[in-house]
Amino acid sequence: MTSTTPQSVDRALAILDAVADAAGPVGAKELARRVGCSLSTAYHLLGALTARGHLTRTAQGYVPGPRVPALHRGFQRHLGLAPGVGELLARLRRATGAEAYYTAYRGGLITVVDSTAPVTDTANPFTPGPEIRAHATAHGKALLAGLPRPVRRRYLDEHGMARFTDRTITAADRFEAELTRVRGQGFAVSMGEADPAYTCLAVALPGPRGDGSVHAVSVSLATGEFRKRHGAIRGAVARVAAELVPGA
The missing domain is CATH 1.10.10.10 (Winged helix-like DNA-binding domain superfamily/Winged helix DNA-binding domain)
Incomplete structure (x- = not known):
């Protein structure tokens, strides 16, 4: 307590x-x-x-x-989710064969808001709820890259940069260089940084938003599969992200 x-x-x-x-x-x-x-x-x-x-x-x-689903809907409504998020995530999953996710930063916290992963899939590394590994995930990188530097630094100071695998970036200067690359290329990739078996790719959604929030869409899949189809996967995620405008 x-x-x-x-x-x-x-x-x-x-x-x-x-x-x-x-x-x-x-x-x-x-x-x-x-x-x-x-x-x-x-x-x-x-x-x-x-x-x-x-x-x-x-x-x-x-x-x-029975009150729990209403709380979740209220959370999504206050976050300003775009209409049809679930349908677009399902379409992204069909196009890529990878589980798809909608994530957001708001008020100092990063949350996995929605996912195509079945609720019974306890092995999935990215479940809806608070995200505590943002620096090691593609969606975390995409969200943090869109924040003003002082806000981003405050987030990292509060949540830390724990090491989850031997690929996890834990140095602040190296992480800033990674986010510069994310902004330049328009997408973020985490290859085995949060979970050694998975690669995730994320794209931030169009903005700006008046509440200071940043939103992103992402997918995760086995690293071997990602290497085979990374170009097609990146294109599919970018197309869905272009359609998901929060609060539209």
Whole structure:
């Protein structure tokens, strides 16, 4: 728990995170253990979360509730997603044979907003939600390259540049040179920098946006496949990115 967060709020959010991250329903006793509270406290918080629709109680345990999809839609609406994002990502997947993603930077955070990867594909390295490896991914590079340098430096200072593979760029000056190359060529590539088996390619979307956000579309696939078809893949991503104008 952080020093500025009321304990009950922090525990309720921790319960939500635990249920969302679980592979299946989670019982109250297990949630109490994970959160570090008494069973009676857990039941009190679970009751409030269930009443608001954030969780649902089943015979096997607690699962995400019917309010969750509305929260996601609200997030997308406030982000100003262009109409038809899901359809265009699906078209990009068909054209490239690679999973496609929509990502965005806003307010100091980078998020994978939407993806064609099945929700059951737990092996996929880029799942919807907060992106903590931006410096090692193509979509992160494309987004950071579009930010003013002071904003970009603040982001990297806050989130760091951890090494995930032997290809990960962790030096600030080398990363700045990489982003200069991204701006010059109009696309970003990460070959085994976040995951040794995958290459991803991203293109930032047309702007500008008044809220300071930057959006991008990307694909990821096995590195061997990328090497065989990188030209066609780059062209397909660029064509979809040209059609995805946030807030249009």
